[in-house]
Amino acid sequence: MSRKYIDCREFPSERNCTVALSADSEEELLEAACQHAVAVHGETESPELRQMIRQGIHEGTPPLAVQGVASRPAPAAH
Numbered sequence: 659m660s661r662k663y664i665d666c667r668e669f670p671s672e673r674n675c676t677v678a679l680s681a682d683s684e685e686e687l688l689e690a691a692c693q694h695a696v697a698v699h700g701e702t703e704s705p706e707l708r709q710m711i712r713q714g715i716h717e718g719t720p721p722l723a724v725q726g727v728a729s730r731p732a733p734a735a736h
């Protein structure tokens with residue numbers, strides 16, 4: 659089973675959030691990302707929010723850096 663991830667750096671945010679979440683299933687990931695969006699970004703739980711998050715899900719593991727964001731030290735991913 660492939661790993662899936664969502665990277666908060668890809669979403670517009672006034673907090674410049676750099677959190678990335680990963681999970682084995684899209685449902686787990688969606689749930690975790692939804693909780694993060696509500697708790698940290700003050701979003702409201704809604705079908706629209708879930709849809710937006712779902713569109714940000716990628717296959718694989720989070721990259722060390724996304725384009726336009728300064729790279730920062732990260733622990734070994736394995």
Ligand SMILES: [Zn+2]
Binds near residue numbers: 666676677694
């Ligand atoms: Zn975030």
